[in-house]
Amino acid sequence: MVDLSRRNILTGSWRAARGEIRPPWTQEDSAFLSRCIRCDACVQACENGILQRGAGGYPAVNFLRGECSFCYACASACPEALFSPRHARAWDLRFTLGEACLAQRSIECRRCEDSCEPQAITFRPTLSGIYQPRLVVEACSGCGACVADCPVSAITVEYNHAH
16 A cells, blocks of 8 residues: 555655556555665666656656666565566566657658567558558567667557556
C-alpha cells in the first residue's frame, strides 16, 4: 500500500507516477511502492544507466537513456526482497508505434528494426511500396532498445496489464 500520510497527500507523492515503468522483475506496483525504501541501490547498480529516480523518489526505467540488458544487477543490489527470481519473466510491457513514426509518414527509417536484437520489429511492404513496421509481440523481450534508437520518440511503453 502506498504511504497516504498527510505530507505525501499534500505534496502529491502518493501518486508515485502512474505509468512509470519500474525496474525489471519487480512486483505489482502497489506492493513495490509500499516496500521500496528508495535507497537508490538499484539505480546505482544499473549497468546501462536506464534506471533513475522517478516521482516520489522511486526507481523508474527511462528507455530514452538506453536498453535493458537484463543483467539483474538492480535486483542483486536491492537490500529488500522486492525482485522476482532471474528466471522469471522480467516484464509484461506493451510497446506501441505512434503516428510520429517516420515510416508511417513515408520517410525511410528502420532504426527500431536495426536495434531490435530479438527481431521483434520487422518491416513489410505495403501496396504503396512504403515499408511499414510490424511488431511481433511474442518475440519482444521488452529491452527498450527500439525506444532509445527512435529518432522521433514514436515508440511508447506501458504495462500490458494493471501493474
